[in-house]
Amino acid sequence: MRIGFLLVAATVLAAHGPVRAQDIAAGEKSFNKCRACHQVGETAKSVAGPKLNGLFGRKAGSIAEFKYSEANKNSGVTWDEAYFAKYIKDPKAAIPGTKMVFPGIKDDAEIANLTAFLKQFDADGKRK
Numbered sequence: 001m002r003i004g005f006l007l008v009a010a011t012v013l014a015a016h017g018p019v020r021a022q023d024i025a026a027g028e029k030s031f032n033k034c035r036a037c038h039q040v041g042e043t044a045k046s047v048a049g050p051k052l053n054g055l056f057g058r059k060a061g062s063i064a065e066f067k068y069s070e071a072n073k074n075s076g077v078t079w080d081e082a083y084f085a086k087y088i089k090d091p092k093a094a095i096p097g098t099k100m101v102f103p104g105i106k107d108d109a110e111i112a113n114l115t116a117f118l119k120q121f122d123a124d125g126k127r128k
């Protein structure tokens with residue numbers, strides 16, 4: 001019982017505490033779920049999905065070389081942590097009509113780690 005509570009507390013702290021190297025490493029591992037369609041980094045290209053450099057603060061549908069769905073382009077979303085978390089949990093619920101076919105990640109700690117990993121990359125794909 002008590003150990004269960006401590007585990008929950010530790011998970012919550014891991015999700016909301018300062019960014020740690022191990023969170024970024026875990027996020028990089030989680031990004032393997034995205035690599036079939038997305039690239040990030042200095043040599044990143046838009047492939048099946050748009051490149052994810054400089055994602056946070058970026059407007060949805062703004063990578064010129066990528067052909068987005070109307071749903072994404074017209075969503076009016078500016079990617080921040082809260083909207084990213086909502087989208088990654090269930091893309092089709094967050095942006096109905098999105099052409100991203102992905103079942104979603106339900107685990108908040110995993111989403112936080114993925115966020116920490118992606119946040120490293122500026123618009124040129126350089127690590128900040």
Ligand code: HEC
Nearest residue numbers: 033034037048049050060061062068069072098099100102
């Ligand atoms: C099967 C391919 C596929 C997988 C796997 C996938 N995506 Fe996507 N993603 C797409 C496509 C296609 C779009 C464009 C959506 C649209 O235009 O409606 C997209 C769009 C996005 C966007 C919006 C970007 C923008 O410029 O508006 C984000 C953020 C995103 N994906 C993150 C992720 C993350 C993080 C993962 C892994 C957890 C992931 N995706 C997994 C195909 C995929």
